[in-house]
Amino acid sequence: QVQLVESGGGVVQPGRSLRLSCAASGFTFSSYGMHWVRQAPGKGLEWVAVISYDGSDKYYADSVKGRFTISRDNSKKTLYLQMNSLRAEDTAVYYCAKEKEQWVAQGYFQHWGQGTLVTVSS
Amino acid sequence: DIQMTQSPSSLSASVGDRVTITCRASQSISSYLNWYQQKPGKAPKLLIYAASSLQSGVPSRFSGSGFESDFTLTISSLQPEDFATYYCQQSYTTPFTFGPGTKVDIK
Numbered sequence: 001q002v003q004l005v006e007s008g009g010g011v012v013q014p015g016r017s018l019r020l021s022c023a024a025s026g027f028t029f030s031s032y033g034m035h036w037v038r039q040a041p042g043k044g045l046e047w048v049a050v051i052s053y054d055g056s057d058k059y060y061a062d063s064v065k066g067r068f069t070i071s072r073d074n075s076k077k078t079l080y081l082q083m084n085s086l087r088a089e090d091t092a093v094y095y096c097a098k099e100k101e102q103w104v105a106q107g108y109f110q111h112w113g114q115g116t117l118v119t120v121s122s
Numbered sequence: 123d124i125q126m127t128q129s130p131s132s133l134s135a136s137v138g139d140r141v142t143i144t145c146r147a148s149q150s151i152s153s154y155l156n157w158y159q160q161k162p163g164k165a166p167k168l169l170i171y172a173a174s175s176l177q178s179g180v181p182s183r184f185s186g187s188g189f190e191s192d193f194t195l196t197i198s199s200l201q202p203e204d205f206a207t208y209y210c211q212q213s214y215t216t217p218f219t220f221g222p223g224t225k226v227d228i229k
Binding site: 035037044045046047050059060061062095100106107108109110112113114115 | 123154156158160165166167168171172177209211212213214216217218219220221222223
């Protein structure tokens, strides 16, 4: 069965960096677009970024553009989110999510990880 | 960016009730509308995609309808496990945006 396991969260000071990872198993990772979605404590869901199955296309929310970078290593079946210049408003649970269909990034988040908490605080 | 709104923001209902949640997009999104259920401390779960397609494994009491900018999620007979927060999300274009959520709790 599909498993997505995020890691790398923690407490970080404003302005610093953090890299999240999402280890995938149970499906052909290299065939699916992948997303990061976040949820601030007690708040709703916010889509962060998407990467195509082969890493050739990437799109970001305006709130993170220029600060966050999504990437993937298909040989390691792992998705990444490099987060630089972190702000207090980036505090959230970060989920990785898998697309429903192969080859396309349609924005249907069929499978989700359990999430990893990032807290930006001095 | 496409803005998504939901109504109501919360509702109280009893087991067996028919529940309807509405979602509106700030522009036409054709049928690129998805619904998710989230329980406290858990990741969201895809219920409905492309406005009216039931995700595999989701009970048939859940249904979706709508087109362009107005959409509805209906739970035909509310069950105890359905008490949760429901989010709509547009997948018409990036940035993919979510509605603010509708919390369904026990009356």
